[in-house]
Amino acid sequence: MLKFILKRLFYMLIVVIAISFISFALLRLSPGDPAMMMLGDNATPEMVEAMREKLGLNQPFMTQYFIYVTNLLKGDLGTSILYGYSCKEVIFSRLPATATLSFISAIIILIIAIPIGIIAGAKQGSFFDFFATALVVLLQSMSVVWVAILLLLIFSVKLNILPAVGYKGLSDPKYLVMPVIACGYRTMAMMVRMGRSGMIDVMSEDYIKCTYARGMSKFDVYTKYAFKNALIPITTLYGLQISGMLAGTVVIETVYNIPGIGSMLVNAVGHRDYPLVQSSLVVTAIMFAVITLIVDIVNTFIDRRMQLN
Amino acid sequence: MKTSIKKLFNVSLTALTALSLAACSGGGTAPSGGGTSGGGTSGGGDAPKGKIVVNVNEAESTLTSLDFYKTTIHSEAQFAEMIYDPIINGDRDGNFWPCLAKTWELSDDGLTGTLTLEEGVKFHDGTDCNADDVVTTLNWIAADINGNAPLIASKWLNLVGAEKIDDYTVKINMSYPLHTFEQALSGTYVFSDEDFDKYGDQMWAQKVLNGTGPYKFVDWIDGQYTEYKINEDYWAGRHSNIDEVKIWYITEANTIVSSLLAGDIDTCAAINTDLVPMLEGNEDLTTELRLIDNLNYIQFKCGPGDTFEDINMRKAVMHGFNCENILNLYHGGTILGAACTEGDIGCVDDLEHYKYDPELAKQYLAEAGYNGETIHMYSTKAYTNEMTSVQGDLAKIGMNVEIHPVDSAEFGSVRTNGEYDMFYGFNAVTYSDLMAVLVDRVKRDIHSHGFVDEEINAWIEEADKISDPNERAPLMQKVYRKMYDLYGPICGTVQKAGYYCTRKGLEGITMTKGGKFYFRDMYVDEDVWKK
Numbered sequence: 074m075l076k077f078i079l080k081r082l083f084y085m086l087i088v089v090i091a092i093s094f095i096s097f098a099l100l101r102l103s104p105g106d107p108a109m110m111m112l113g114d115n116a117t118p119e120m121v122e123a124m125r126e127k128l129g130l131n132q133p134f135m136t137q138y139f140i141y142v143t144n145l146l147k148g149d150l151g152t153s154i155l156y157g158y159s160c161k162e163v164i165f166s167r168l169p170a171t172a173t174l175s176f177i178s179a180i181i182i183l184i185i186a187i188p189i190g191i192i193a194g195a196k197q198g199s200f201f202d203f204f205a206t207a208l209v210v211l212l213q214s215m216s217v218v219w220v221a222i223l224l225l226l227i228f229s230v231k232l233n234i235l236p237a238v239g240y241k242g243l244s245d246p247k248y249l250v251m252p253v254i255a256c257g258y259r260t261m262a263m264m265v266r267m268g269r270s271g272m273i274d275v276m277s278e279d280y281i282k283c284t285y286a287r288g289m290s291k292f293d294v295y296t297k298y299a300f301k302n303a304l305i306p307i308t309t310l311y312g313l314q315i316s317g318m319l320a321g322t323v324v325i326e327t328v329y330n331i332p333g334i335g336s337m338l339v340n341a342v343g344h345r346d347y348p349l350v351q352s353s354l355v356v357t358a359i360m361f362a363v364i365t366l367i368v369d370i371v372n373t374f375i376d377r378r379m380q381l382n
Numbered sequence: 383m384k385t386s387i388k389k390l391f392n393v394s395l396t397a398l399t400a401l402s403l404a405a406c407s408g409g410g411t412a413p414s415g416g417g418t419s420g421g422g423t424s425g426g427g428d429a430p431k432g433k434i435v436v437n438v439n440e441a442e443s444t445l446t447s448l449d450f451y452k453t454t455i456h457s458e459a460q461f462a463e464m465i466y467d468p469i470i471n472g473d474r475d476g477n478f479w480p481c482l483a484k485t486w487e488l489s490d491d492g493l494t495g496t497l498t499l500e501e502g503v504k505f506h507d508g509t510d511c512n513a514d515d516v517v518t519t520l521n522w523i524a525a526d527i528n529g530n531a532p533l534i535a536s537k538w539l540n541l542v543g544a545e546k547i548d549d550y551t552v553k554i555n556m557s558y559p560l561h562t563f564e565q566a567l568s569g570t571y572v573f574s575d576e577d578f579d580k581y582g583d584q585m586w587a588q589k590v591l592n593g594t595g596p597y598k599f600v601d602w603i604d605g606q607y608t609e610y611k612i613n614e615d616y617w618a619g620r621h622s623n624i625d626e627v628k629i630w631y632i633t634e635a636n637t638i639v640s641s642l643l644a645g646d647i648d649t650c651a652a653i654n655t656d657l658v659p660m661l662e663g664n665e666d667l668t669t670e671l672r673l674i675d676n677l678n679y680i681q682f683k684c685g686p687g688d689t690f691e692d693i694n695m696r697k698a699v700m701h702g703f704n705c706e707n708i709l710n711l712y713h714g715g716t717i718l719g720a721a722c723t724e725g726d727i728g729c730v731d732d733l734e735h736y737k738y739d740p741e742l743a744k745q746y747l748a749e750a751g752y753n754g755e756t757i758h759m760y761s762t763k764a765y766t767n768e769m770t771s772v773q774g775d776l777a778k779i780g781m782n783v784e785i786h787p788v789d790s791a792e793f794g795s796v797r798t799n800g801e802y803d804m805f806y807g808f809n810a811v812t813y814s815d816l817m818a819v820l821v822d823r824v825k826r827d828i829h830s831h832g833f834v835d836e837e838i839n840a841w842i843e844e845a846d847k848i849s850d851p852n853e854r855a856p857l858m859q860k861v862y863r864k865m866y867d868l869y870g871p872i873c874g875t876v877q878k879a880g881y882y883c884t885r886k887g888l889e890g891i892t893m894t895k896g897g898k899f900y901f902r903d904m905y906v907d908e909d910v911w912k913k
Contacts (some may be wrong), residue, residue: 101793103792104788104791104792104795104796105789105790105792105794105795106790106791106794106795107797109790109791109794109795109798110455110537110791110794111452111454111532111533112454112528113454113532113536114454114794114809114822114828115534116532116536116828117536117539117826117828118828119528119821120527120528120532120535122526123529124529124532126529127529155447155451155453156444156446156447157452157587158587163604164484166604167604167605170605220634222637222640225636225637225640226640229640229641229643229644229646230640230643230644233644233645236644236646237637237641237644237646238606238630238632238641238646238647239639239646240606240608250570259766315886326605327634327637328629328634328636329637330605330606330632330634330637330638331605331633332603332604332605332606333605334606336444337604337605340443340444340446342445343443343791344791345789345791363441368584
């Protein structure tokens with residue numbers, strides 16, 4: 074297990090370096106100049122040049138990258154041009170809001186979506202299955218922006234029971250209600266669908282028929298054989314969805330004015346804050362890789378046939 | 383099998399615990415000023431009894447730094463105004479009045495300024511504000527104007543430094559005369575020399591926000607709001623009856639309107655056209671239509687060898703599109719004659735916009751020998767409607783215009799590098815003075831139009847040295863007239879109108895011509911304010 078984890082961590086390092094190079098190159102290839110963005114429209118060429126020098130942007134591309142990656146390996150993510158202080162500080166001040174939103178959504182999805190999906194799959198063709206499938210289609214057809222604004226109009230404007238904007242973490246959960254719903258409903262629908270189809274697939278396998286032939290009860294078949302095998306695609310997808318949410322739920326953060334990493338990234342890209350964009354991408358890549366690693370480990374516990382290699 | 387299920391259960395339990403713990407850490411960013419937010423019955427509805435709490439919003443982007451001198455973003459200037467006092471006050475419409483300086487004089491040669499400071503001014507920490515502080519602030523700006531103070535750099539281009547004459551008199555030395563003297567004074571926010579000695583220019587990053595202004599800094603939640611409380615000991619007497627203010631940084635149009643309706647915020651600028659009906663008829667809100675956008679203009683790249691070097695091409699464009707069509711997309715507005723807005727220093731009022739005449743435009747196009755080549759037109763994404771309207775009209779006269787809505791950063795680089803044929807520009811009009819536009823965009827050609835007219839440049843150069851608006855106006859008028867006659871390089875198009883909205887009873891908000899809010903002087907009419 075340890076060997077497997079170390080090997081994956083090494084791959085992670087390669088991925089991080091690759092992402093750092095790609096983001097570094099793409100940002101510098103994209104039009105726009107951070108110095109000009111900082112100084113505004115009426116800046117003189119001398120002012121822009123002085124600012125470029127101050128920010129180290131007038132050095133050769135490879136020199137800039139070498140300095141960046143050396144610092145990165147030392148754990149120094151650089152200084153944000155826009156904020157004027159360490160990128161690490163900026164990112165870690167924004168990450169908790171995104172993490173709170175993502176993890177609460179993830180927990181609710183886990184509690185609600187997976188049981189619905191599994192039951193719907195086990196009771197294929199039943200009223201419950203029909204209801205679950207219809208709900209999935211409905212939820213997946215609604216755009217996130219539309220739902221987020223609709224929730225605002227219903228709960229804040231019409232009913233006036235929830236705040237339209239703001240975020241106070243877990244100290245005041247009413248600020249999280251609408252964002253969590255808007256953040257999680259599509260993933261929830263996807264997980265229900267995945268749970269249902271996973272269960273249906275497993276139920277048609279020969280070994281399930283064998284278990285019935287051996288005289289096992291339906292309950293035992295479902296809990297001891299079918300459910301466990303249906304879980305593998307679900308956990309994989311679940312991990313990917315959490316990673317996606319952690320990378321920043323830009324729309325949700327913008328609509329509900331949540332100080333998360335997504336809205337920060339959009340702002341940083343708009344201002345061509347090279348260090349902050351690069352660092353955010355590296356941090357999200359690391360989170361993505363870590364979650365994928367956890368999912369792979371969890372899958373080996375679910376199915377021993379999966380080798381850790 | 384049992385062992386596997388047990389392991390799975392354990393892993394799931396561990397994962398859930400980890401998720402929950404991670405989620406709890408989110409509370410770390412919870413606003414420390416919880417419960418003080420104002421107004422509504424929901425989100426901001428926990429206003430302390432007996433206190434007047436106002437939640438305002440007017441944000442083009444979120445506040446990114448407490449080091450307000452470092453950027454040219456509106457949110458930062460708005461923030462500085464609350465906590466710090468400028469050397470002199472201004473309404474951003476060309477009127478100035480005393481603040482820290484009770485008098486200010488500029489020598490005849492425009493090289494020396496003399497300030498007489500108010501006595502008895504105190505910083506929030508109770509220390510005196512005097513000449514030492516003003517001198518420290520000005521010398522810090524002068525030491526590295528581009529690096530230290532982009533916020534005010536373009537106004538203090540000629541600043542050499544400042545000297546203390548006595549405790550309440552300061553002499554400012556300038557290297558050459560420049561028209562911006564009063565504007566620069568009104569944008570220079572004075573900080574404490576003691577704080578500067580102690581923290582250097584890291585004081586803002588360390589949240590040492592010790593101004594002399596009417597509000598004290600309470601908190602900044604990055605991505606959400608800044609919070610202030612009234613400075614009870616303000617040197618000029620309590621500035622407002624408002625006790626606490628939160629300036630929110632909400633940028634999503636639907637959210638702004640929803641928050642306003644829900645009572646979470648109390649102001650809203652430049653409401654999207656389609657959202658106005660939601661606010662109409664609301665008895666708690668005042669919705670007003672007013673000119674709210676900046677000077678809109680078209681700039682041609684018209685240097686030697688460029689498509690628009692030929693004046694007939696420029697004439698074809700300016701007679702070939704209908705400004706009414708642009709205004710119809712919004713709430714109307716004003717069609718501009720010259721490249722300036724009404725009431726600006728030196729703006730020529732007797733010029734009408736080029737007549738929309740497609741036949742005449744076709745004639746000019748033929749005279750120019752236009753052969754259908756693609757004309758590349760740029761602007762920011764926010765001006766896509768305007769570009770689409772121009773493109774549609776010009777297509778009718780046979781001009782092949784390709785529009786490029788890009789983000790602000792790309793727009794900046796396209797203009798600087800001259801990678802356009804024409805662009806749809808806009809410029810904030812502050813102090814009712816477009817002198818900086820004439821200097822930078824016409825004479826210095828920072829946006830690479832390539833057009834040179836010696837006479838225009840000479841007028842601009844002369845006007846740039848004159849601080850008195852009345853003396854400067856005739857020269858600026860000459861520039862506007864000649865640019866109008868030459869159809870470039872800059873031609874005015876429109877100034878759009880828009881709705882802005884405030885809660886009834888909230889008064890005294892300063893609004894610039896471009897529709898930007900400043901909240902320093904706001905107060906509440908307590909008979910009307912029902913919150």
